[in-house]
Amino acid sequence: MERKACYEIDAADRVVRVDDGFAELAAGYGHPTLADDALGRPLLEFVAGDRPRELQCALMTRARAAAPEPLELRYRCDAPEMRRYGVLQLHGRADGSLVFTTWFEATEDRPYQALLDPEAPRDADSTVELCAWCNRFGGDEGWHEAEAVIAASDARPPAVEHGLCEICELLLTTRPGAEPKWSGPFGRP
Numbered sequence: 001m002e003r004k005a006c007y008e009i010d011a012a013d014r015v016v017r018v019d020d021g022f023a024e025l026a027a028g029y030g031h032p033t034l035a036d037d038a039l040g041r042p043l044l045e046f047v048a049g050d051r052p053r054e055l056q057c058a059l060m061t062r063a064r065a066a067a068p069e070p071l072e073l074r075y076r077c078d079a080p081e082m083r084r085y086g087v088l089q090l091h092g093r094a095d096g097s098l099v100f101t102t103w104f105e106a107t108e109d110r111p112y113q114a115l116l117d118p119e120a121p122r123d124a125d126s127t128v129e130l131c132a133w134c135n136r137f138g139g140d141e142g143w144h145e146a147e148a149v150i151a152a153s154d155a156r157p158p159a160v161e162h163g164l165c166e167i168c169e170l171l172l173t174t175r176p177g178a179e180p181k182w183s184g185p186f187g188r189p
């Protein structure tokens with residue numbers, strides 16, 4: 001069983017609690033002080049990209065409307081050498097607070113992808129959009145996994161902008177009412 005990470009926001013969307021699993025995850029991403037720094041600050045400060053931020057707001061509204069039933073969403077949170085299939089559970093409470101719990105339900109090794117490596121030097125003259133939810137990259141020819149966008153040997157991949165693909169937006173925002181509870185590009189129908 002994968003380790004879970006948990007954090008909580010109050011009715012005003014400020015981070016009020018993070019657990020050890022969250023601190024470990026943040027440290028793994030190279031942000032060892034994030035768990036302490038996040039407390040008291042608006043959650044949306046930590047969501048990169050305008051459209052992912054808008055979606056986050058919509059999902060928080062949806063989760064509060066669904067309370068006390070949890071909303072459970074699928075997403076990808078890839079590492080340069082691993083596909084990681086994540087689950088995010090949003091649990092609304094009567095006081096308007098929301099508890100976020102996340103874990104990886106599956107991981108797959110892959111050849112190293114510089115495009116997914118925050119440490120990799122970038123080509124200053126080009127950018128590519130990354131869907132924050134399915135981790136596919138967008139371009140003129142649709143949305144594709146990192147492997148299909150640039151050659152793995154490309155030493156300077158384009159800079160990444162955080163966005164949202166049409167499929168994820170559709171799946172995450174247009175399901176009627178609070179049903180079904182599961183959604184996202186890798187979710188159950």
Ligand SMILES: [Zn+2]
Nearest residue numbers: 131134165168
């Ligand atoms: Zn997507």
